[in-house]
Amino acid sequence: MSYRARLWKTIDRRKAAYRSKMKPVFLAALKKHVEPLYEVIPRYSDITQLEVPRLDMQPIIDAYKRLYMATAFDFAVFDRRQAKSMKDVAILKSEEEIFESIIQEQILSYLETNAGSTVTAVGDTSIQVIQSLLKQITPEIIEQGIGGGAAQTMLRDMIESAWHRAAYYRTERIVRTDVNRAANWGSLEGVKSTDLPHYKVWLASFSAQSRQEHMDADSQKVDINDAFSVGPDMLEYPGDPAGQAGNTINCLCSMTYEIKQ
Numbered sequence: 359m360s361y362r363a364r365l366w367k368t369i370d371r372r373k374a375a376y377r378s379k380m381k382p383v384f385l386a387a388l389k390k391h392v393e394p395l396y397e398v399i400p401r402y403s404d405i406t407q408l409e410v411p412r413l414d415m416q417p418i419i420d421a422y423k424r425l426y427m428a429t430a431f432d433f434a435v436f437d438r439r440q441a442k443s444m445k446d447v448a449i450l451k452s453e454e455e456i457f458e459s460i461i462q463e464q465i466l467s468y469l470e471t472n473a474g475s476t477v478t479a480v481g482d483t484s485i486q487v488i489q490s491l492l493k494q495i496t497p498e499i500i501e502q503g504i505g506g507g508a509a510q511t512m513l514r515d516m517i518e519s520a521w522h523r524a525a526y527y528r529t530e531r532i533v534r535t536d537v538n539r540a541a542n543w544g545s546l547e548g549v550k551s552t553d554l555p556h557y558k559v560w561l562a563s564f565s566a567q568s569r570q571e572h573m574d575a576d577s578q579k580v581d582i583n584d585a586f587s588v589g590p591d592m593l594e595y596p597g598d599p600a601g602q603a604g605n606t607i608n609c610l611c612s613m614t615y616e617i618k619q
Contacts, residue, residue, distance in 0.1 A: 360564075362561065362562075362564070362576065362577070363564040365561060365614065366561050366562070366563060366564050366611075366612055367564075369561070369612045370563070370610060370612065372433075372436075372541070373429075373537055373538060373541050373610075373612075376425070376428060376429045376432075376537045376540075376541065377533050377534065377537045379428070380421075380424075380425050380428075380429075380533045380536075380537060381529055381530075381533050383421050383424055383425070384421050384425075384528075384529040384532055384533055385525055385526070385529050386417070386421075387417040387418050387420065387421035388417075388418070388484075388521075388525040388528065388529065389522075389525065390414060390417040391413055391414050391415070391417050391418055391480075391481075391484060392413060392414075392484065392488070392521055393414060394411045394412065394413055394414055395410065395411060395413070395488060395517070396514055396517075396518070397411075398411050399510050399513060399514050400507075400510055402510070403506065405496055405499065405500075405509050405510060405513050406496055406500065408492065408496075408513075410485055410488050410489060410492070413481055413484055413485070415477060415480075415481055418477050418480050418481070419473070419477055422469065422473050422476065422477065422536065423466075423469060423473075425533075425536055425537065425540060426465050426468070426469055426473075426536075426540045426544075427462070427465055429537050429540040429541050429544065430461075430465050430468070430540040430541065430543055430544030430547075431458075431461060431462065431465060431544060432544070433540070433541045433542075433544035433545040433548065434457075434461045434544035434545065434547050434548035434551075435454070435457070435458060435461070435548060436545075436548070437544075437545040437548040437549050437615075438454075438457060438548035438549060438551050438552055439454070439548075441548070441549045441552045441554060441556070441615060441617075442552050442554070444617060445554055445617060447552070447554070457551055460551075461544070461547060461548070461551075464547060465544075468543065472599050475599075476536075476599070480528075480532070483528070487521070487524050488517070488521075491516075491517050491520050491521070492517075495513060495516045495517060495520070496513065498516075499512050499513060499516075531607065531608060534608055534610065535597065535606070535607050535608055535609065536597075538596065538597045538609055538610055538611075538612075539595075539596075539597030539598075539599065539606070539609075541612075542595040542596050542597055542598075542611075542612065542613060543594075543595055543597075543598075545595075545613060546558065546582070546594065546595050546613065549582065549615050550582060550583075554617060555582075555617070555618035556581075556582040556615045556616065556617060556618060557579045557580065557581060557582065557615065557616040557618060558579070558580060558581075558582050558586075558595075558613050558614070558615055559577060559578065559579045559613060559614045559615065559616060560572075560575045560576055560577065560578040560579075560586050560588070560596065560611065560613060561576065561611060561612040561613055561614050562575065562576035562611050563609070563610035563611045563612070565610060567608070567610075568610075568611075569589070569605070569609075571588055571589030571605065572588060572589075572596075572609065572611050575587070575588045575589075575611075579616065582615070585598075588601070588605060589605050590602060590605065591605050591606075593605075593606075595613060596609050596610075596611035596612060596613065597609045597611075
């Protein structure tokens with residue numbers, strides 16, 4: 359294994375702890391998210407007339423906030439201190455406390471700017487999943503000659519079971535994407551906050567799923583305030599939501615930093 363592959367593994371082990379921590383958070387959020395559907399099913403004596411209600415987005419919003427407040431915050435604080443220690447800059451408790459307060463505000467601002475479209479996409483996908491399930495499950499129930507309350511109960515049970523399976527795979531994708539995004543953004547903000555002149559260096563994930571464009575970007579070095587050129591996009595960091603979905607979703611790449619001499 360090459361040095362850069364080992365380096366990526368070291369950083370990704372830190373991220374893996376947050377992926378593990380956030381999976382149950384998003385599974386629970388997606389479960390609450392769909393509860394309005396279960397609440398309206400008993401209102402339809404004819405289940406073929408069921409319309410998908412407005413889903414509860416607050417659990418999803420809360421889950422994203424929890425993910426970023428944990429992941430981005432910890433990576434910002436850790437990598438800020440590491441960057442300062444590399445230059446033997448004193449780490450003063452009073453300054454770190456001020457930074458911790460600032461980065462929390464920056465995280466909230468980041469979420470306000472970037473999370474809206476992500477949360478909307480989660481809701482849109484949920485509606486598509488539910489509509490697909492209704493299209494598949496409702497005829498199965500009708501063909502069995504089941505109606506009334508029994509049909510409502512069966513519909514709920516079958517949707518709930520299928521939703522749980524779908525939520526598992528959706529959670530994997532959400533957590534993989536956004537833990538990486540939050541960690542890289544937090545890391546970058548932490549290093550920037552030192553005001554020490556740095557380069558940032560793209561570190562590809564060295565996994566079987568790595569995109570060729572991301573492997574091609576490995577070792578690309580730019581000023582800390584500049585963007586990487588990765589495939590069709592200019593990205594401030596791996597997972598940057600400014601990039602196309604196909605270039606950022608499921609990305610596990612990281613960054614390293616070099617002090618300018």
